[in-house]
Amino acid sequence: MILPIINLTNQVSDEKLVSSLNLIGDIILRIPDICETTTLSKFLETFQLDNYWIFPFKDIGSQDIEQVINLLDQGAHKVVIPSFRILGDKNFSTLPANRLIAHITSHEISNIENVKELIKNLSGLVSGYLITISNDETVSKAMRSVPENFLKDFNNFVQIAQKNLLPSGGISKVGLILQSNNSYLSSSLEFIKRLSEEFSAELVVPIDQLTLDSNVNGLLNIADAFTCSLKSDRSDGLFITAVVDERGLLLGVVYSSIESIREAFKTKTGVYQSRKRGLWYKGATSGSVQELKRIQTDCDGDSLRFVVKQHGTGFCHLNTRTCFGDDSGLTALENTLQSRKLSSPTGSYTQRLFQDSNLLHSKIIEEANELCSATTKENIAWETADLFYFSLVKCVANGVSLTDVEAHLNQRAKKITRRPGNAKFEWNKSNENNEEQIPLIVTNEQPTNKIIKMQRFNLSKIDDIKRTSLLQRPIIKSSDILFKVHPIIDDVRKRGDLALIEYTLKFDKVQLTTPVISSPFSPDDMKIDDSTRQAIDQAYENIYKFHDAQYDRSTLIVETMPGVTCSRFSRPIEKVGIYVPGGTAILPSTTLMLGIPAKVAGCKEIIIASPPRKDGKVVPEVLYVAHKVGASKVVLAGGAQAIAALAYGTKTVPKVDKICGPGNQYVTAAKMAVQNDSSAMVSIDMPAGPSELLVIADNTSVPSYVASDLLSQAEHGTDSQVVLIGVSLTPEHLSNIENEIHKQASQLPRVDIVRESIPKSFILEVKDMEEAMKFSNDYAPEHLILHLDDADKWVEKVQNAGSVFVGAYSPESCGDYASGTNHTLPTYGYARMYSGVNTLTFLKHITSQKLTKEGLKNLGYTVMRLAEVEELEAHRNAVHVRIKDIEKEC
């Protein structure tokens, strides 16, 4: 093999030759000065080289180290530095050894004793040597007969180098530069062969002494130079050749001959040797041609690898891409997406992704988030597959191939200056000291200078499809989340407290010794300031009052017919679990909203679960409320693990009968999972989702009030849903509201959240209240605010909503905290069939009946007849045996 060298101070014009040399490996570029890179840039612009070394003519010093790093970062495979510089200047010894080649001159190896010392010192600092033999006589002799002395010394050198060079234990490259005016006659092939066979070395050959053509006097044919050190182990002299694509995937196995290799170099296409038909120009008849990217020999030089870009249907004559059948994995996916891009069925999901970049981008972000949250091997593989799929759709949509992506990876692998790799501010979770807790739905990043604005639609201008889409909430992939929470639930069920403690460490980064604290709680842990206590006490009173009033403690008694009395009475659910979210906010208000109705109902045991603070304690405000509502225990855990502990019980956590409370997707999914497990014997309040608000406003509404209400829910999370229905609003009124939204939002501490939730929210202009109420009832919002002149009048038209706020002075925040109503309400449209949490949530009703003899006489024949109809004789008989007696008595 040879190492071509190009002197950039000379004109290089033979593009074909350079690109063919690029096929076989490294090319050394001699540049005048390490700092003069204009010539180099121009050259690289013309000739896209894969692997090149930089070898400056001018000596370099410490001041050049930055430039050396620059060149390596920009793609130089290796840099050749004089050995004395590497040894004499510490800066150079800090460069990565696998990218450094030591330049050694002949006088440095003339005394073999010195060589040992030299090699020992260079050991581990470089990955190869470039040795210049500058004595003309030596060179000319070498060309002709290879002087024994020289080879002996050189042999010694290589052996010493191979023994001493670390870390690889062997040298990857020894290049030999023969500085001579002599031309490289074909006789030098013998020399090249010996160099590579005996010494694993290569002859450095100037490009002007190389040719692509055969039989050019005084020039060396590159195919010959390439093949001279190959040795076929076949009687026909052919070489087994593996043909792979640019990503290294095997397309098929063929044969090459010296002649076919020569043709491949010349045409830069896949040319092979057919044993039956001679030279085989792949694709000449089928059109499935191959662009040649690289030719490599294997470790012992008896077989080849052609790296090609395959065009057309594929490599195999059976029209598959490979001779081993169809591709799988990413390659197969790429092919499928490429064909879907050309023709996919209308309405197919992939086509939707190609056409709707917003949808595609949201999916990429969603999947990236889910991958970050994945913990088990299976989940990580699953989420990565999802992310690869959507990323590849983006690539294919924009004509980017997997090869392009891998080219970047390879390029980056060459960089030695590493970026710090920190996440951009908005993605930097490390400050929270809780890397796992990533918002579950994050949408496109919003520039901070952008107007914070809701989308606007006019009901008279949209069609039914659009109206229906406005009524919908984002799809929750509950199956994916369930897939993640099931292993957590099973684990807590099996290993109890131990698992609970482990998951709290994993997800909340808190090491606990016990997962539960029991009442009486320590006063020190409940210490809060006076104004907070007063506010909590006031809220407690109002909420208590309203929820107490909901409790009808009387027994319902009805005599349905003479002697037949039916009654109904309520009983508290004995043990209830209350989940108080704690991932991103502290929520004493939620503790009030769940604890008070449970207390009013008279539940015997109230157990609160909430993720602990970083110090392993419960937020004092939450503990204060826990104490006020009479909770017996607080479980220091969140997420699916807390729900599992409440559902199945552990050594320290009592099993409960019902679990109530909002939470993130893990909490909701876990609640649904345990409810569906009949062996858990546990019920839940309702499925929960992101907070929602729908405001109906007319021209009497105050723009700043309307905007403040919308923002109060929009600040909950990036997935909050807020809707404004404007009833025949004037354009000025509407723009006043929009201006207020932007103004107020810009001043909020949680402006980053609002920047995401507000642009996803919308204003719907309608002509009258009938249209407004119809839309609102169809939407079934969690909260409904009526900012109307005659707001009271419209309450009776409300059919579906979690809680209603009537008139300009009823902000939704009052219901969230302290007016008395409950803030745990149905979201996602569930207001159509669910009520919010109330006192009844913690009660069950038992009915009873009492029949006198007279009553049974009056009812007995009806029951017996119906039992006959159902052919349930025992039922009939239970009445019959009594009726018989009664009739006997009469």
Ligand SMILES: NC(=O)c1ccc[n+]([C@@H]2O[C@H](COP(=O)([O-])OP(=O)(O)OC[C@H]3O[C@@H](n4cnc5c(N)ncnc54)[C@H](O)[C@@H]3O)[C@@H](O)[C@H]2O)c1
């Ligand atoms: N509707 C309501 O009445 C109401 C009231 C208050 C809060 N909320 C909602 O409740 C939610 C609270 O969510 P939150 O995250 O702040 O707190 P959270 O307590 O619901 O969730 C935190 C827990 O999630 C678990 N978790 C986090 N990352 C995980 C992962 N990768 N895998 C498995 N588990 C993981 C952890 O165990 C952590 O303790 C918000 O969506 C908020 O809007 C609703």
Ligand SMILES: N[C@H](CO)Cc1c[nH]c[nH+]1
């Ligand atoms: N609005 C939320 C329910 O959708 C509850 C809440 C708690 N704190 C403030 N708000």
Ligand SMILES: [Zn+2]
């Ligand atoms: Zn709220």
